[in-house]
Amino acid sequence: MKLIWRLVRLYRPYSGWMLLGILLSLLTVLANISLLALSGWFISSMALAGAIGGSMNYFTPAALIRGAAITRTAGRYGERLITHEATFRLVSELRVWFYEKLEPLAPAVLQQYRSGDVLSRIRADIDTLNNFYLRIFLPMIVALLATLIVVITLAYYQPLFAMVELILLLIAGVVLPWLLNKLSLTTGAQLVQTAANLRTQLVSDLQGMGELLIYGAAEQQAQTLQQHSQALAAQQQRLNRLNTWTQIALNVTASLAMWLLLILAVPLVRQGSLAPANLAMLSLLALASFEAIAPLPLAWQSLGETLAAARRIFTLTEQAPPVQEPEQPLPVPESFSLRFDQLSFRYQATRPWVLKELSFRLEPGQKLIILGANGSGKTSLLSVLLRFHEPTSGRLLLNEQPIQAYTGEAIRARLAVAEQHAQVFNSTLLDNLRLANPVATQAQIEQACSAVLLDEFIQQQPEGYHTWVGETGLHLSGGQLQRLVLARALLKPASVLILDEPTEGLDPETALSVMRNILAWVEAQGQSLLVITHQRLGIEAEMEVLRLSTQPQFNQLSIDSQSTRHLHQP
Numbered sequence: 001m002k003l004i005w006r007l008v009r010l011y012r013p014y015s016g017w018m019l020l021g022i023l024l025s026l027l028t029v030l031a032n033i034s035l036l037a038l039s040g041w042f043i044s045s046m047a048l049a050g051a052i053g054g055s056m057n058y059f060t061p062a063a064l065i066r067g068a069a070i071t072r073t074a075g076r077y078g079e080r081l082i083t084h085e086a087t088f089r090l091v092s093e094l095r096v097w098f099y100e101k102l103e104p105l106a107p108a109v110l111q112q113y114r115s116g117d118v119l120s121r122i123r124a125d126i127d128t129l130n131n132f133y134l135r136i137f138l139p140m141i142v143a144l145l146a147t148l149i150v151v152i153t154l155a156y157y158q159p160l161f162a163m164v165e166l167i168l169l170l171i172a173g174v175v176l177p178w179l180l181n182k183l184s185l186t187t188g189a190q191l192v193q194t195a196a197n198l199r200t201q202l203v204s205d206l207q208g209m210g211e212l213l214i215y216g217a218a219e220q221q222a223q224t225l226q227q228h229s230q231a232l233a234a235q236q237q238r239l240n241r242l243n244t245w246t247q248i249a250l251n252v253t254a255s256l257a258m259w260l261l262l263i264l265a266v267p268l269v270r271q272g273s274l275a276p277a278n279l280a281m282l283s284l285l286a287l288a289s290f291e292a293i294a295p296l297p298l299a300w301q302s303l304g305e306t307l308a309a310a311r312r313i314f315t316l317t318e319q320a321p322p323v324q325e326p327e328q329p330l331p332v333p334e335s336f337s338l339r340f341d342q343l344s345f346r347y348q349a350t351r352p353w354v355l356k357e358l359s360f361r362l363e364p365g366q367k368l369i370i371l372g373a374n375g376s377g378k379t380s381l382l383s384v385l386l387r388f389h390e391p392t393s394g395r396l397l398l399n400e401q402p403i404q405a406y407t408g409e410a411i412r413a414r415l416a417v418a419e420q421h422a423q424v425f426n427s428t429l430l431d432n433l434r435l436a437n438p439v440a441t442q443a444q445i446e447q448a449c450s451a452v453l454l455d456e457f458i459q460q461q462p463e464g465y466h467t468w469v470g471e472t473g474l475h476l477s478g479g480q481l482q483r484l485v486l487a488r489a490l491l492k493p494a495s496v497l498i499l500d501e502p503t504e505g506l507d508p509e510t511a512l513s514v515m516r517n518i519l520a521w522v523e524a525q526g527q528s529l530l531v532i533t534h535q536r537l538g539i540e541a542e543m544e545v546l547r548l549s550t551q552p553q554f555n556q557l558s559i560d561s562q563s564t565r566h567l568h569q570p
């Protein structure tokens, strides 16, 4: 119930559209019921008038029948138009809402999910939420209102008719759907999960197709995919079978209603307390009213599927962001110092410490290398600085104010970062470079590329800066990709340039030249420079060097013996 209430709240901005959809749908159903009932009355009246040689005014009923037919057609058209418009608007808004909810969770929380899983939630689960209004909420409300109107109409002629009709409508609208729901709830939830597993597996297999072929594991993966597909088909088949049987039971109940009313009405006609023409009208009214009930079994069946999709979406969106943003943030000045003060960090309370009581300082314009072996926590340190993770204890100060006083966005706006496994987008070199600085001039872009020695490669390309880099930069060599990421970071107008393993994939000669050029670049821009690396870069003499221990209990940074200068210690 809580889940349904949360769904209703999401739909609230579209309540006007939804209400109009419900009204049009109710009008259509009532027009259809009236059409059948009036036709029954009209044909019987005409036959009776003919039989006794009497006359009757057939203009009014004929006009009413025509009116009902037109209302039914126009109502159906309007209802489809409005309900689908409302749903499409809602789905597009839902995707944006979901994306906005994901943003603060990236990357810390999203790392716990497979990329295909998140993709599946944003696409298929949100699509499934369509069902809630179209297949569940609307048919239920319309069925309820139509039942009320039909039962009141029948009660006007004979309370017993109303009672019989109500019982049969309840069987068709509540008992049958309840049974179907009970039988299909587990399968419905399994179906959502299996479909999600299948998509996740497909995305992951397509991304890693190269490795699967190299390790000869493609056949095995294909078998897993086949198992998921077969499970999905079996679940869909079971749901379809259940649905077909329910529809049959529903039709039988509708016919039963018509026959029972006929049987109950005949003695009344004989007694003269019911007009003969009303016999056909009331029994056809009873039969037609089941049209309003017909979508209910499917509505209940969709409920399992829809609630499972909603649960998967809400589980993700309701995760607490790893970092709390301040209510009244301080502005981040253009130039600032950073100070780690006895800072410790671990990813979870149950996991080992990654950083332990770390203290160091980065002043404006300072150039610092943090040297540490693999797994010593260099990238984690960067994650804390970028506000992707909260320090577990100790303080990180920006201009001597706790980092929590600033928003993550404002801090990141002042930092230019070339991450170790940075993402490049499936676009041109230029687009990827402009990401860091959309207003960069061509001259600035060329300078940055020349600093990282990428200019020659770009000039050799027939399409120059418009060369396509491919998915995750696949059209580039490892070294070219690394230099593209470095050039992108140089282009960002930031106070601090941070490079994580900047020379990864570069040959020693290129690496040294690139690092020297970067030093000159930050000098010219007046930026601070923080380099984190596991290997010496050959520029240590021109920077301050700190060494990070691999064992967090000895994590205090030591000043590297080979460095020439001393670090500002807090």
Ligand SMILES: Nc1ncnc2c1ncn2[C@@H]1O[C@H](COP(=O)(O)OP(=O)(O)OP(=O)(O)O)[C@@H](O)[C@H]1O
Pocket: 111, 347, 351, 354, 372, 373, 374, 375, 376, 377, 378, 379, 380, 381, 420, 534
């Ligand atoms: N998202 C994460 N969740 C849990 N543990 C993590 C996560 N990321 C890193 N770790 C762990 O934290 C430790 C430090 O990892 P980190 O990537 O910060 O080291 P590093 O010094 O950058 O290593 P390298 O030089 O190999 O890139 C490692 O033991 C790693 O397994």
